[in-house]
Amino acid sequence: MADLSSFPITSRWPAKNPDIIQLYSLPTPNGVKVSIALEELGLTYEAHRISFDTNEQKSPEFVSLNPNGRIPAIIDPNGPDGKPIGLFESGAILIYLAEKTGKLIPADAARRYETLSWVMFQMGGVGPMFGQFGHFFKFAADKVANNPYPVQRYRDEAKRLLGVLEARLEGRQWLMGEEYTIADIATYPWVEGARKFYGGAEVLDYKSFPKVMAWVDRGLARPATQKGMEIPRKE
Known part of the structure; x- marks a missing residue:
C-alpha cells in the first residue's frame, strides 16, 4: 500500500x-x-x-x-x-x-505540440477571459451597474476567442481533427460553463458560433463527460 x-x-x-x-x-x-x-x-x-x-x-x-x-x-x-x-x-x-x-494526445511529435498549443490557448485565453466575463456579468453585476466597461471588455474578448474556435473547427470534428484530445477536454467545459452556469449564451451571442456549439454538444454527449461533469459529487 x-x-x-x-x-x-x-x-x-x-x-x-x-x-x-x-x-x-x-x-x-x-x-x-x-x-x-x-x-x-x-x-x-x-x-x-x-x-x-x-x-x-x-x-x-x-x-x-x-x-x-x-x-x-x-x-x-x-x-x-x-x-x-x-x-x-x-x-x-x-x-x-x-x-x-x-x-488523448497524438503520438506524432508535431501534432503533439499542436495539441499543446490549443491547451495553452485555453489556459491563457478561454479560461481567464470567460472567467472574468462570468464574474462581472453574474457575480459583480451590482458593483458595475453604472460602469458597463468590465462586462463589455470581457464579453468582446470572449466572443473573439469563440471566433478563433469557430474558425478552427471548420471541417473538423475536434480541435485536432478526428482525434479527441486533452485540448478539447480543456476547452469545451468553459464554453458550456458560460452558457449553463453564467447564463451568458445570449450576451455572448452563441448562436453566431454554430460549429463551436455543435462541438460542445459532441463533447457533452460523451459518457465520460457526463460522469466527469458531476465529480466530485455532493455528499
Missing part, C-alpha cells in the same frame, strides 16, 4: 485507497477537466470535494499541495519512477495524465 503521509493534504482528506490517484476538486469548468480526463482514460481514482463555501481551497492542507490555492490538484501514488507525485494546475495535470497513459 502506498504511503502518502508526506502529503499534508491527506491528513484533512484521508485516502480510502492510497494506491489510486487522489483528486481534489469541485465541478467547475477547471475542475471537471481532470475528472473528465480520468473517466476517458479509465484510470481509477478517488475524488475529494473541496468546498469553496468554507474556503477549503485556502486551507493550509490544500495549499500544501497547491500553493496557489486553486482546484484541481492530484496525487498520483504511481508517479515517475514509481514514486508518488503531487500536481496542480489543470493544464499540467491533463498533460501528465495524457503522457502517463499515451492517450
Whole structure:
C-alpha cells in the first residue's frame, strides 16, 4: 500500500485507497477537466470535494499541495519512477495524465505540440477571459451597474476567442481533427460553463458560433463527460 503521509493534504482528506490517484476538486469548468480526463482514460481514482463555501481551497492542507490555492490538484501514488507525485494546475495535470497513459494526445511529435498549443490557448485565453466575463456579468453585476466597461471588455474578448474556435473547427470534428484530445477536454467545459452556469449564451451571442456549439454538444454527449461533469459529487 502506498504511503502518502508526506502529503499534508491527506491528513484533512484521508485516502480510502492510497494506491489510486487522489483528486481534489469541485465541478467547475477547471475542475471537471481532470475528472473528465480520468473517466476517458479509465484510470481509477478517488475524488475529494473541496468546498469553496468554507474556503477549503485556502486551507493550509490544500495549499500544501497547491500553493496557489486553486482546484484541481492530484496525487498520483504511481508517479515517475514509481514514486508518488503531487500536481496542480489543470493544464499540467491533463498533460501528465495524457503522457502517463499515451492517450488523448497524438503520438506524432508535431501534432503533439499542436495539441499543446490549443491547451495553452485555453489556459491563457478561454479560461481567464470567460472567467472574468462570468464574474462581472453574474457575480459583480451590482458593483458595475453604472460602469458597463468590465462586462463589455470581457464579453468582446470572449466572443473573439469563440471566433478563433469557430474558425478552427471548420471541417473538423475536434480541435485536432478526428482525434479527441486533452485540448478539447480543456476547452469545451468553459464554453458550456458560460452558457449553463453564467447564463451568458445570449450576451455572448452563441448562436453566431454554430460549429463551436455543435462541438460542445459532441463533447457533452460523451459518457465520460457526463460522469466527469458531476465529480466530485455532493455528499
